[in-house]
Amino acid sequence: MYRRALLCGVRALQKESEVLLIRVLACDDDDDVRAVVELALAASGRFDVQPVASGEAALAACAEGRPDLVLLDVLMPGMDGMQTLAALRASEVGVHIPVIFLSGKSSADDVRMLMEQGAAGVLEKPFDLLSLADRVLAIYSEAAGVASAPRGGT
Numbered sequence: 001m002y003r004r005a006l007l008c009g010v011r012a013l014q015k016e017s018e019v020l021l022i023r024v025l026a027c028d029d030d031d032d033v034r035a036v037v038e039l040a041l042a043a044s045g046r047f048d049v050q051p052v053a054s055g056e057a058a059l060a061a062c063a064e065g066r067p068d069l070v071l072l073d074v075l076m077p078g079m080d081g082m083q084t085l086a087a088l089r090a091s092e093v094g095v096h097i098p099v100i101f102l103s104g105k106s107s108a109d110d111v112r113m114l115m116e117q118g119a120a121g122v123l124e125k126p127f128d129l130l131s132l133a134d135r136v137l138a139i140y141s142e143a144a145g146v147a148s149a150p151r152g153g154t
Contacts, residue, residue, distance in 0.1 A: 021048040022140060023065075027058040027084065028073040028102060036129065037071060037102075044133030055079030059087055062094050069140050070094075071123075074103045074114070085117060098143035100136060102127075 024047050026037045034051040041047035050067065052058050056079055058070065070088070074081040081101055088094030098120035103110065106124040114122050121139035123132070 022046060022069060022137075023067045024049045024069045024071060024136070025058055025061050025067040026051045026071045027053070027055065027076075027081075028071075029053055029076040030073070033073070033102070033125065037132070040127075040129045040132040041136060044137075046133060046137060055081070055084030055087070058084055059091070059094075062088060062091070062097065066093050067097060068144075069136070070097055070099045071136070072099050072101055074101050074105075082114075082117060085119070089118060098140055100139050 024041060026034055026041070026049050028034050028037070028051075031053075034053065038049040038051050041049050050061060052061050055072075055076060058072065059079075061067070062070070072081045072084055076084075079087070085099055088097060088099065099118065100121045100123060101114045101119045102123050102125055103114070104125045106122055111122045120143035123135060123139075127135075
């Protein structure tokens with residue numbers, strides 16, 4: 001039998017162990033980073049990834065179909081990650097979407113500043129592809145208030 005459940009913004013349709021994927025919007029101006037993130041997350045079988053190349057494209061994608069999670073590069077031309085986060089938080093659709101920043105510079109001060117601005121987490125580039133999906137799932141689960149069952153470390 002099928003049963004529908006809504007868990008803190010996570011849309012799930014279950015048939016035994018079958019669960020709909022977490023919809024992730026991955027925003028980075030670097031084509032290679034977008035491709036790697038999409039491949040690593042999709043390969044885990046837990047995420048449906050929509051890659052976009054700019055803050056403006058991220059806002060448009062959120063308006064079209066609300067993702068469960070946004071992965072957002074900090075440094076991008078045009079609208080940077082902080083500006084994109086501010087615009088998401090000011091919009092009706094993006095106010096409650098967890099955002100994980102992707103950052104090439106992750107000093108303790110940088111991470112603290114991003115967290116103070118409302119990030120659910122910060123992942124430092126380059127990331128370990130083998131643990132990326134588990135780390136994203138752990139941060140998302142904590143931000144959304146749902147239980148996670150990561151297969152590896154966080």
